[in-house]
Amino acid sequence: MVKICCIGAGYVGGPTMAMIAYKCPDIQVVVVDISASRINAWNSDRLPIFEPGLDDVVRSCRGVNLHFSSDVESHVADSDIVFVSVNTPTKTRGLGAGKAADLTYWESAARMIADVSTSDKIVVEKSTVPVTTAEAIEKILTHNNPGKHDFQILSNPEFLAEGTAVADLASPDRVLIGGRGDTEGGRKAIAALKAVYARWVLEDRILTMNLWSAELSKLAANALLAQRISSVNAMSALCEAMGANVSEVAYAVGKDSRIGPKFLSASVGFGGSCFQKDILNLVYICECNGLPEVANYWKQVVQINDYQKARFVQRVVSSMFNTVSGKRIAISGFAFKKDTGDTRETAAIDVCHGLLGDKAQLSIYDPQVTEEQMRRDLAMAKFDWDHPQHLVPSSPTAASGQVAVAWDAYAAAKGAHAVCVLTEWDEFKKLDYQRIYEGMEKPAFFFDGRNVVDVDALRKIGFIVYSVGKPLDPWIKDLPAAPLS
Numbered sequence: 001m002v003k004i005c006c007i008g009a010g011y012v013g014g015p016t017m018a019m020i021a022y023k024c025p026d027i028q029v030v031v032v033d034i035s036a037s038r039i040n041a042w043n044s045d046r047l048p049i050f051e052p053g054l055d056d057v058v059r060s061c062r063g064v065n066l067h068f069s070s071d072v073e074s075h076v077a078d079s080d081i082v083f084v085s086v087n088t089p090t091k092t093r094g095l096g097a098g099k100a101a102d103l104t105y106w107e108s109a110a111r112m113i114a115d116v117s118t119s120d121k122i123v124v125e126k127s128t129v130p131v132t133t134a135e136a137i138e139k140i141l142t143h144n145n146p147g148k149h150d151f152q153i154l155s156n157p158e159f160l161a162e163g164t165a166v167a168d169l170a171s172p173d174r175v176l177i178g179g180r181g182d183t184e185g186g187r188k189a190i191a192a193l194k195a196v197y198a199r200w201v202l203e204d205r206i207l208t209m210n211l212w213s214a215e216l217s218k219l220a221a222n223a224l225l226a227q228r229i230s231s232v233n234a235m236s237a238l239c240e241a242m243g244a245n246v247s248e249v250a251y252a253v254g255k256d257s258r259i260g261p262k263f264l265s266a267s268v269g270f271g272g273s274c275f276q277k278d279i280l281n282l283v284y285i286c287e288c289n290g291l292p293e294v295a296n297y298w299k300q301v302v303q304i305n306d307y308q309k310a311r312f313v314q315r316v317v318s319s320m321f322n323t324v325s326g327k328r329i330a331i332s333g334f335a336f337k338k339d340t341g342d343t344r345e346t347a348a349i350d351v352c353h354g355l356l357g358d359k360a361q362l363s364i365y366d367p368q369v370t371e372e373q374m375r376r377d378l379a380m381a382k383f384d385w386d387h388p389q390h391l392v393p394s395s396p397t398a399a400s401g402q403v404a405v406a407w408d409a410y411a412a413a414k415g416a417h418a419v420c421v422l423t424e425w426d427e428f429k430k431l432d433y434q435r436i437y438e439g440m441e442k443p444a445f446f447f448d449g450r451n452v453v454d455v456d457a458l459r460k461i462g463f464i465v466y467s468v469g470k471p472l473d474p475w476i477k478d479l480p481a482a483p484l485s
């Protein structure tokens with residue numbers, strides 16, 4: 001029986017391994033992590049991540065052929081295939097700080113594999129890593145393993161998106177396997193991993209290629225996806241200036257089959273643990289390889305995203321008589337997108353910081369994010385969020401006087417001067433906005449960073465409404481549009 005061990009029980013390791021176990025009853029899968037609390041949560045009724053459909057998948061195979069354990073070393077030693085799905089955050093110090101990927105967790109996992117291995121292994125890069133990381137890992141493994149076992153390194157980047165992870169894993173657009181197809185050992189390793197996925201993924205969707213192409217394809221895919229969002233967000237600023245409607249423009253553009261309709265929703269800015277991190281990593285790789293023009297091209301995607309968040313804050317402050325000092329502002333949604341409780345790099349953090357900087361009183365509601373998480377995020381230094389939680393410095397009392405957390409969107413808006421929608425949760429489309437309006441200070445402002453509400457209906461109720469990329473409310477029209485510097 002094939003034994004798989006995955007190092008890292010996070011948003012990727014947990015769901016991907018659960019899907020492998022679910023689809024391959026004859027494979028034993030163990031997911032290990034240095035965080036005992038995370039492992040305990042995977043073994044409990046309340047999983048550590050919120051992901052639609054995941055509970056059922058985990059429940060159907062946990063304790064049968066899917067196990068979660070903090071006994072990292074013995075399970076790694078005992079396995080044939082080791083997936084490494086640990087954090088690869090942006091470096092905060094030293095060479096490449098603010099851009100390069102921090103491979104500390106990766107390297108320590110690799111050294112541990114080398115130390116404990118008593119048999120040959122296939123080591124699979126699941127984490128998103130800089131191009132040529134496979135070679136570095138290979139060197140660590142071959143130079144540190146006393147038994148001189150054979151290690152085959154494969155790159156198998158993950159393309160799931162949070163909120164749709166189960167569907168993405170069950171029916172992926174493609175599975176990518178990079179390996180050394182020019183050696184016999186490499187070919188065997190590729191075939192072994194391919195055989196795992198082939199249990200449920202059509203053969204023509206399993207792509208095999210060389211290691212560097214696979215590693216780069218992952219960075220390229222995220223860069224291109226994020227670029228679409230920055231492109232449509234850049235258009236949203238122009239739409240506001242011209243009286244056009246970004247949803248109509250995106251619809252018209254997306255009808256071109258060469259462009260396609262997906263990933264063209266204008267927003268307050270993309271968030272999530274990967275888009276910014278992976279583009280910065282790409283920028284760093286370009287700079288290190290003497291390609292400053294290419295680096296600058298991709299840097300723009302992140303710069304437009306920062307501009308979009310700053311522009312939103314500017315709209316809020318300038319609309320409300322140029323000050324939000326002491327005013328209660330309801331924040332509807334804190335997660336970086338709907339159907340997840342993940343807040344890493346969420347646009348809400350930057351928008352809240354902007355409003356807190358202008359001395360607003362925030363009242364935040366999100367159906368899946370805990371108060372503790374919101375307070376930690378608002379207190380944390382940039383880039384610190386993507387480290388295992390027990391290693392992140394926290395100051396849970398920061399900003400506490402200016403931040404309150406509400407149990408629903410109605411409570412958040414009570415007595416507020418403005419509502420800002422920052423996550424596109426479905427429930428925000430169905431709220432009783434007449435009731436919300438009646439409970440607010442007047443004039444009542446509504447800033448929709450996700451284009452979820454019916455602008456005309458809210459204006460009829462009496463709200464002054466701003467919706468990203470939509471024709472402007474007469475109240476807002478003549479106010480400055482450029483972000484405050």
Ligand SMILES: NC(=O)C1=CN([C@@H]2O[C@H](COP(=O)(O)OP(=O)(O)OC[C@H]3O[C@@H](n4cnc5c(N)ncnc54)[C@H](O)[C@@H]3O)[C@@H](O)[C@H]2O)C=CC1
Pocket residue numbers: 007008009010011012013032033034035038072085086087088105106108109126127128129158159160161162273274386387388389
């Ligand atoms: N979150 C996402 O949707 C996606 C993430 N990725 C990539 O996958 C990788 C993992 O991302 P997430 O799962 O989101 O991170 P995560 O932070 O949710 O999980 C990583 C886990 O690895 C554990 N860990 C770190 N070092 C360890 C070690 N030496 N031994 C054992 N456990 C260790 C941490 O405690 C943590 O629980 C990253 O490289 C990310 O870029 C790729 C595709 C999608």
Ligand SMILES: O=C(O)[C@H]1O[C@H](OP(=O)(O)OP(=O)(O)OC[C@H]2O[C@@H](n3ccc(=O)[nH]c3=O)[C@H](O)[C@@H]2O)[C@H](O)[C@@H](O)[C@@H]1O
Pocket residue numbers: 128158159160161162163222225229262263264265266267268269270271272273274275336337338
């Ligand atoms: O490497 C990763 O981590 C993953 O990053 C993204 O997945 P994810 O970040 O989970 O979620 P997305 O659906 O891509 O959304 C990212 C951000 O862009 C925003 N977005 C998305 C689409 C859109 O049209 N407009 C828009 O503003 C979302 O609200 C969210 O803040 C990619 O979609 C995955 O393929 C990839 O595996």
